[in-house]
Amino acid sequence: MAILGGAKVSDKINLIESLLDKVDILAVGGGMTYTFINALGYKVGDSICESDKISFAKDLMAKATEKGVKFLVPVDLKVADEYSENANFKIVGADKIPDSWMGLDIGPKTTEIFSEEISKAKTIIWNGPVGVFEWDNFSSGTKHVAQAVSSSGAISLIGGGDSAAAIRKFGLEDKVTHISTGGGAFLEYLEKGSLPCLDSLSEK
Numbered sequence: 001m002a003i004l005g006g007a008k009v010s011d012k013i014n015l016i017e018s019l020l021d022k023v024d025i026l027a028v029g030g031g032m033t034y035t036f037i038n039a040l041g042y043k044v045g046d047s048i049c050e051s052d053k054i055s056f057a058k059d060l061m062a063k064a065t066e067k068g069v070k071f072l073v074p075v076d077l078k079v080a081d082e083y084s085e086n087a088n089f090k091i092v093g094a095d096k097i098p099d100s101w102m103g104l105d106i107g108p109k110t111t112e113i114f115s116e117e118i119s120k121a122k123t124i125i126w127n128g129p130v131g132v133f134e135w136d137n138f139s140s141g142t143k144h145v146a147q148a149v150s151s152s153g154a155i156s157l158i159g160g161g162d163s164a165a166a167i168r169k170f171g172l173e174d175k176v177t178h179i180s181t182g183g184g185a186f187l188e189y190l191e192k193g194s195l196p197c198l199d200s201l202s203e204k
Helices: 010-019 030-039 051-067 108-120 140-150 161-169 183-192 196-203
Strands: 002-004 025-028 070-072 076-080 089-093 102-106 123-127 155-159 178-180
Touching: 002 010, 010 051, 010 123, 010 183, 025 030, 025 108, 030 051, 030 102, 051 070, 070 108, 076 108, 102 108, 102 140, 108 140, 123 140, 123 183, 140 155, 140 161, 155 161, 155 183, 161 178
Parallel strands: 002 025, 002 123, 025 070, 123 155, 155 178
Antiparallel strands: 076 089, 076 102
16 A cells, blocks of 8 residues: 655656556545545645646546556545634535635545555555644644554555654654655655665675
């Protein structure tokens, strides 16, 4: 299982395409969520959304279906009326984001779905928080995903500075298999199966 968060689909285009040949389940969260929700035909209010990647998001979901990969997009969200730690917030369905509101975390139903799949996985790759975990009001989704990963018994690979920071914030760094703070290198290795430094060592 792969769990991908972070702000932009464009940052993980090659990774997502590569992972579709490697995983049984791919779950998306964080800012990239809203590009996929928009690709499903729903409005996303003021949420971050890469309009130029909508067709790509549609293609990815279609490819996942073709390859038999379960592609999980949040079904509910915690939305806020502004990008602020103390913003007003509420839980809404992914197809019910109000105009001028923005999604800042996954909702409880999504958390339950993700956690259930995590509990069954044998290997988990996690890159990118699923919400604005730095703010307590919007940290619940990332916290529950972190707890589910750490208690799953799976081989768990956590990549990227934000994901590593989240694991440490919730005191779970000793309960996962490996944490890589080198986000870019971690992603490149997953995409290509190699890195220049490893190639150099292999040659010697």
